Amino acid sequence: MVQKLHLLKESPSQTAGPYVHIGTNPNWVEITGVWQEDLGLVLVGPETKGERIVIRGRVFDGAGDTLKDALIEIWQADADGLYNSPQEKRGKADPNFVGWGRQPADGATGEYRFETIKPGRVPYKDGRLMAPHITVWIVARGINTGLHTRLYFSDEEVANAECPVLARIAHKARVPTLIATRAEENGLPTYTFDIHIQGEKETVFFDI
Amino acid sequence: MTDNGSFYQRDRNWHPPAFTPSYKTSILRSPQQPLLSLENTISELTGPVFGHDRIGPLDNDLLRNFAKTGDPIGQRIVVYGRVLDENARPVPGALLEFWQANAGGRYRHKKETYLAAIDPNFGGCGRVITDEEGRYWFRTIKPGAYPWPNGVNDWRPAHIHFSVFGHAFAQRLITQMYFEGDPMIWQDPIVATIPDKAAIEQLIAALDRQNTLPMDALAYKFDIVLRGRRSTMFENRMEGN
Numbered sequence: 178m179v180q181k182l183h184l185l186k187e188s189p190s191q192t193a194g195p196y197v198h199i200g201t202n203p204n205w206v207e208i209t210g211v212w213q214e215d216l217g218l219v220l221v222g223p224e225t226k227g228e229r230i231v232i233r234g235r236v237f238d239g240a241g242d243t244l245k246d247a248l249i250e251i252w253q254a255d256a257d258g259l260y261n262s263p264q265e266k267r268g269k270a271d272p273n274f275v276g277w278g279r280q281p282a283d284g285a286t287g288e289y290r291f292e293t294i295k296p297g298r299v300p301y302k303d304g305r306l307m308a309p310h311i312t313v314w315i316v317a318r319g320i321n322t323g324l325h326t327r328l329y330f331s332d333e334e335v336a337n338a339e340c341p342v343l344a345r346i347a348h349k350a351r352v353p354t355l356i357a358t359r360a361e362e363n364g365l366p367t368y369t370f371d372i373h374i375q376g377e378k379e380t381v382f383f384d385i
Numbered sequence: 386m387t388d389n390g391s392f393y394q395r396d397r398n399w400h401p402p403a404f405t406p407s408y409k410t411s412i413l414r415s416p417q418q419p420l421l422s423l424e425n426t427i428s429e430l431t432g433p434v435f436g437h438d439r440i441g442p443l444d445n446d447l448l449r450n451f452a453k454t455g456d457p458i459g460q461r462i463v464v465y466g467r468v469l470d471e472n473a474r475p476v477p478g479a480l481l482e483f484w485q486a487n488a489g490g491r492y493r494h495k496k497e498t499y500l501a502a503i504d505p506n507f508g509g510c511g512r513v514i515t516d517e518e519g520r521y522w523f524r525t526i527k528p529g530a531y532p533w534p535n536g537v538n539d540w541r542p543a544h545i546h547f548s549v550f551g552h553a554f555a556q557r558l559i560t561q562m563y564f565e566g567d568p569m570i571w572q573d574p575i576v577a578t579i580p581d582k583a584a585i586e587q588l589i590a591a592l593d594r595q596n597t598l599p600m601d602a603l604a605y606k607f608d609i610v611l612r613g614r615r616s617t618m619f620e621n622r623m624e625g626n
Binding site for chain 1: 392410512548554558559587
């Protein structure tokens with residue numbers, strides 16, 4: 178007998194199911210009075226540093242239908258490229274920006290929407306800078322393990338071209354699935370990021 | 386030895402695969418291209434922190450946090466346990482959110498149509514943050530089993546959904562807890578998405594008669610394991626070479 182490693186196994190994932198909102202956004206499904214405000218709805222306050230942006234999009238299944246029950250979480254650095262996390266050792270992030278958001282897809286249109294700021298660049302493991310990006314996590318009925326992907330910005334062509342993570346995508350034709358397209362709406366830069374779970378336009382998902 | 390390195394890779398044979406035809410909704414909601422394996426960067430090694438001040442005093446009491454006229458109907462239970470990482474270390478400050486059906490197997494959700502009665506005193510949601518030793522507990526009623534449209538006669542076993550935030554976004558996890566001794570577990574297409582029986586058993590809470598509250602509530606123990614991290618002892622040395 179060899180010595181034991183005493184490692185545990187990660188608890189296996191199970192689908193969030195159709196009623197994930199009861200636990201994450203109870204006020205949104207009219208379970209009121211349990212707590213005041215659902216977490217993650219507001220990322221930006223008046224003191225937050227950085228360029229205000231909107232990101233929005235829809236999640237599509239393999240038949241091209243919109244998921245109405247999806248829940249989207251985002252995690253991003255502040256305007257200077259620092260994360261508001263105890264694991265961040267490179268400096269102190271903007272105290273007025275948590276960097277985490279969570280929104281349910283609209284029950285009628287399937288659209289999700291975040292008002293946030295454009296993140297700064299953060300380094301890859303070897304110190305090279307990655308292009309500005311937002312981590313996106315999707316759960317819904319029928320998704321057995323939450324899907325991780327990244328949102329990049331269409332107006333960051335130079336940074337995108339040198340991003341070591343985007344460079345790892347072997348099929349270059351799939352890179353655009355991670356790039357949100359910029360337009361101006363109501364005076365705000367608005368980035369559309371549609372997520373295709375399956376099919377010809379399947380988004381690149383990560384095993385992180 | 387501190388664990389500040391990258392996370393152990395997720396064991397995709399322990400988790401359910403994305404495409405599980407017996408759970409029909411997964412068929413069109415499963416990526417078909419391989420996932421891109423990504424060594425953890427600072428974007429995955431960090432994650433949001435939720436302070437204890439975010440949590441209200443009744444957030445972990447599903448018997449009382451929605452009650453209007455009295456306690457909800459059902460078997461009173463306490464669910465408790467620890468959040469650990471794969472190195473068997475406690476994860477303090479982890480936010481757990483949970484949701485469940487009522488004793489009749491009915492969710493309080495605008496899209497829910499099952500004919501079992503709504504309980505006016507049961508909302509079905511709660512949350513808690515683990516203490517310094519990774520411990521948590523909450524009070525609720527045991528949820529009922531319910532039928533769902535998949536096969537014509539498929540039933541979910543009694544279960545409680547859990548959403549877990551560890552210290553890093555790479556640890557983000559949603560799972561479900563089942564109850565010891567429930568024969569419904571082994572006929573459920575969603576449970577069966579997990580290929581390994583030992584992995585399924587990891588999601589079955591143990592009835593704990595020693596911690597049952599006398600004349601009050603049964604106790605179930607449910608530990609949750611999040612991904613563990615490599616030791617930086619090795620990683621730093623490698624970088625120095």
